[in-house]
Amino acid sequence: MILVTGGAGFIGSNFVLDWLGNPATRGEPVLNLDALTYAGNLANLANLQGNARHVFVHGDITDRALLDRLLAEHRPRAVVHFAAESHVDRSIHGPGAFMKTNVDGTFTLLEAARGYWHTLGDADKTAFRFLHVSTDEVYGSLAPGAPAFTEDHRYEPNSPYSASKAASDHLVRAWHHTYGLPVLTTNCSNNYGPYHFPEKLIPLMIVNALAGKPLPVYGDGQQIRDWLYVRDHCSAIRTVLAHGRLGQTYNVGGWNEMANIDIVQTVCSLLDELRPDPAGPYSRLITFVADRPGHDRRYAIDARxxxxxxxxxxxxxxxSGIRKTVQWYLDHADWVAQVQSGAYREWVTTNYAAR
Structure with a gap:
């Protein structure tokens, strides 16, 4: 069995579904721990209902007693740590939650894993892994034409979110070098795909366009990101977990640098093709709004x-990935409606109304 934290969130739920459905993992069971905050959604895992290989626990990674009990009871061979607050805009409005989950939570999980690891026999202790899933945002912002982020790039986080993830990366590194905990770290670029909560760029553009609402684009829309299809990310994590060198960091990217405005235009063009609007092209809804504070200009991953x-x-x-993503949202209107709660609408108003 493996323990997955944050396995009801966007990337985590895709990973759990991929893991349990992939012949390469031979059906190895998953213990899934998630606090079910606004972005955690059990509907993402509806296909696993009644599956004995999926054990879900509603709980928080800051709860040391719970972690100790779960590790002792289920005896996982690995921890795959997704659980995190992950939205830059939310971190600007409320950084405290990011420090609690991303820093304190990772510390608590590392300490619980270290305590459990020391109880294992020699063979199991050697085989154990702690894989920490992080972000390229810890590296800061790149100038146009600058080389892409390698694993040796210095950390220069610019938002409360990226600072909290940088801190968690440093904790993971320290627990390996100080205590010998067998850790692995992945730093990924912007993910997109099924089950993405519609506060992020691509799903927000899709759901707003279908509702005939403005498509808010920050600043001039020329912020550049590397885009990684979420199921490719899942395969990378499986690969690192199985074969990665202990203590190492692996950057995971999609080799797709694109400006935000080009992403939005691509989504509009696909919707024009797949769900045309009698009122006209979806690009008519694009609305440039005031940029967010400290917005990084460019990220790029060197995944060599x-x-x-x-x-x-x-x-x-x-x-290919964006077409699959847009089609998924068109095919899952019920999921979209379910996640667009009153709290979600309040957040969108908070973040965009004054722009």
Whole structure:
């Protein structure tokens, strides 16, 4: 069994579904721990209802007693740590939650894992892994034309979110170098795909366009990101967990640098094709709004290390992945309606009304 934290969130739920449905993992059970905050959604895991290989626990990674009990009872061979507050805009409005979950939570999980690891026999102790899933945002912002982020790039986080993730990365590194805990870290670029909560760029554009609402684009829309289809990310994590060198960091990217405005235009064009609006092209809804504070201009991932050492490359191009993503949202209107609660609408108003 493996323990997955945050396995009801966007990337975590995709990972759990991928893991349990992938022949490569031979049906190994998953213990899924999630606090079910606004972005955690059991509807993401509806297909696993009644599946004995999926054990869900509603709980928080800051709860040491719960972690100790789960580790002792289920005896996982690995921890895959997704649980995190992850939205930059929310971190600007309320940084405290990010410090609690991303810093205190990671510390508590590391300490629980270290205590459990010391109880294992020699063979199990050698085989145990703690895989920490992080972000390229810890590296800061790149100038136009600057080389992409490698694993040796210095940390320069610019938002409360990225600062909290940088802190968690440093904790994971320290627990390996000080205590010998067998850790692995992945730093990924912007994910997109099924079950993405519609506060982030791509799902927000899709759901707003279908509702005939403005498509808010920060500043001039020229902020550049590398885009990674979420199921490619899941395959990378499986690869690192199985074959990664202990104590190492692996950058995971999609080799797809694109400006935000180009992403929005692509989504509009796909919707024009797949769900045309009698009122006209969806691009008519694009609305440029005031930029967010400290908005990083460019991220780019150099993913050659994971390819060179572990043989991993993304299977999807951006063109194939974004088409699958838009089609998924068109096919799952019920999921979209369910996540657009009153709290979600209040958040959108808070973040965008004054822009």
């Amino acid at each position: 290390k994971i390819e060179r050492e572990l043989g991993w490359r993304p299977a999807e191009t951006f063109q």
